[in-house]
Amino acid sequence: MKRQKLFLTLGLLAAIAGSWPLTSTIALLGPAEAATTNLGDLTPFRTIAAESKALVDKGDLAGAKARIKDLETSWDEAEPSLKPRDAPAWHVVDKAIDRSLAALRAGTPDAATCKQSLSDLLAIMDAGGKL
């Protein structure tokens, strides 16, 4: 009876350890993305970034700071959907968003820095997070 318990317990641990390669195989066999970039369609996020940039270009830094918060929240909400598609690319875009947020939220935001960070962000989004 004790031996039976031991084998069952070892079998359980082996099954859990063995599920890793099985899961990775299933994950890799998943539906292929037809989109040009692995992250898929980033249009909703790009739109907000573009609008923020337009506000910065007009000199309305406060307005841009308010608008870009919508990007922060919508990007954050979509993380569970986007990150699994391409985690490294997701991180590239995420860091670019963080840089824009930091620029616009600085104590005294510098218009040139804000413009540059948003341009970079748009370029990165258009490249789907691929550098």
Added chain:
Amino acid sequence: MIEKPGHNSRILSNKVPEVTLAFWVIKIMSTTVGETGADYLAVHVGLGTALTDAIMTTLLATALLLQLWTKRYVPWIYWLTVVLVSIVGTQITDALTDGLEVSLYVSTAAFAAALSATFAVWYGSERTLSIRSIVTTRRELFYWLAILFTFALGTASGDLATEELGLGFNLGTVVFGALIAAIGAACALGANTVLAFWLAYILTRPLGASLGDLMSQARGYGGLGFGTSYTSLGFLAVIVALVVYVSVEDSRSRRRREQGGPA
């Protein structure tokens, strides 16, 4: 056989709940609600990570003190503590991953080691890891430390699966659910119940996260599209209903025991 504590300490009734279906449902849902609640404060309300972490840690310390102070299992206090441990455990892993750029491989391994060490010290001290005899404060401290590490480990390993395997929430729900079901089956066939309990407990963290994402993420992304707020409120309503149910059942069986009848 339940080992009696070998040291002089206050003997309480078991401070933690029986492992029932209600237990697992509340556990899985409280994982989801904890995560979305903390995220809401950090991002939507705009408190930022550092301040939210500090607030949650303070709330956890308060709830834990209350939980340790009670003389018996009080459902609302216990589950409030679980939700807060869930939040803080997640925040610890996130702070390491995002703040200190620690690799998820490293944090997964480190938390697995920390959890094992906790069990080793717990067993060395108490000679039992049974969650049916959490009857002293010392055992309860071991218990909560283990719970905290299961949440941190569950977060790290779940995030690792997302990042390295591209495991989304649809497949994730299936995989983690199936693993837990397999553990249940092994238990029915005679596998060690203590090991099975803790493995299943760890897995409920990524399962809760995947399930919440499945319900809240947009239809275009393959989710059910309920949104984070409604999913959280819905889960919270279920938790409250189940905790009320469990509390009523618990006080009923205590009254029956006091009257001398079977529980």
